[in-house]
Amino acid sequence: MKYILPLFLFFTVLGHAQNYGSFTKVTAVRVSNYNGFNLCNISAIAKQGPFIGAKLQAVQSDDEQLAYALIALKKEARQWEKKAIHCDEGVYNSAIPIMYIVQVNRYRDTIFATAGNRSVVDPAEQAEYIDATGKLQGLLDENLCFFFERNYAGEFTTHQGDSIPATAVQLNGKSLYGQKRKGFEKNIEMFQTVRTDSVFADGLQVIKEYWINNYKLKFDAKGVHTINAYLMDYRFPKKIDLTVNGLQIGDTEEKLYALYPCSTEYKNWGANLNDLNNNYYYEVHFTDQKGYAIFYIRNSKINEIEIAFME
Structure with missing residues (x-):
């Protein structure tokens, strides 16, 4: 396959490389699910929330x-056959479902x-140029090619993540599920700090952390x-381990892959389009609809674990 690059563009990009160091990134983005919105242009969807997930991949x-x-x-x-695209008719589809965000040093463009x-x-012209x-x-x-051929909407409909017992959430080997505050301090560990916040939403609410x-x-x-x-860069005087099915803060992303192959099937979930390979998460549900655990990844490590218990 041959790549053709006009000389003026080559030298422009080369000049940037000499001044600022070499950096190249192409981010291919596509609409993954058309349901629930009637936006014609993928960039309009991205502006609603530029994160990888059910709408964008x-x-x-x-x-x-x-x-x-x-x-x-x-x-x-610009030399190809030109036709109009009407993106103001409120159609429940996306006439422009693909974009390529190209960065070469400080040069940036979107196709x-x-x-x-x-x-x-060309969205500004509401025109398409036919690639005959x-x-x-x-x-x-x-x-x-495989990325664009995938039926993400269909996959999301049938996909099932991994699940674990709610009792797998433990502090120093003791289950936290169902523990009330007084029993927690009596049977597990005394709290070091209590913070109280007042929230004025639908009346005064007092929240304690x-x-x-x-x-x-x-x-x-x-x-x-x-x-x-x-995850904190600090050594606490007393070591206390919070684990979720054996996983804890600071563990590598690879441990998640081994334990939860289904929940980690879709990578980069929640990542920003500008930082695709960092700051994303995986979700694992508790059995019998008792809640979930979310593992947030930063620099290929578990940077935060969020746990919610439900009935």
Whole structure:
């Protein structure tokens, strides 16, 4: 496959590389589920919340040739057959479901495309340029082709994550599920700090937070309601381990893969489009609809664990 890059663009990009160091990133983004919104342009969907999940899916490449070729193709597309795209008719579909965000050093551009990469789109003109010879699709490697062929909406409908017992959430080996505040201090551990906040929403609400080391707990009438465990660069005087089925703060992402192959099937869930390979999460449910645990990933480690107990 050949990549054609105009000389003026090549030297422009090369000049940036010499001044600022080499950096190339192509983020391919697609609409993964059309249900529940009637926005024609993928960029409008991204503005509602630019996060990977049920509406948008994305993959990232550092292929320098692909980046240059996409930039060149956007310019070349102006010579192709042009047709109108009407994005103001409120259709329950997306006429522009694909975009490529290209970064080469400090140069940044976005290429929009129709389904199947059949046309390059100029949203400002509400026009598509027909790619009659399939040049855009021809630039994609096997992984990118598979990414665009996947039926994410169908997969999400049938996908089932992993589940564990609520009793698998433990502090120093003792289950936290159903523990009330007084019983907690008597049977498990004394709290070190109690913080009280007043919230003025639907009347005055007083919320209490109970802290042990880097663990924050809240209670309701049934017992422990939520737990947040935070990764902190600090050695506490007393070591207290909060574990979820053996996992704890600071463990590697690979441990999650081994324990929860279904819940970790979709990578980068919750990541921002600008930081695709960092700051995302995986969710594991408790059996019998007793709640969930969310593992937040940063720098390939569990940076935070959020736990919620329900009936």
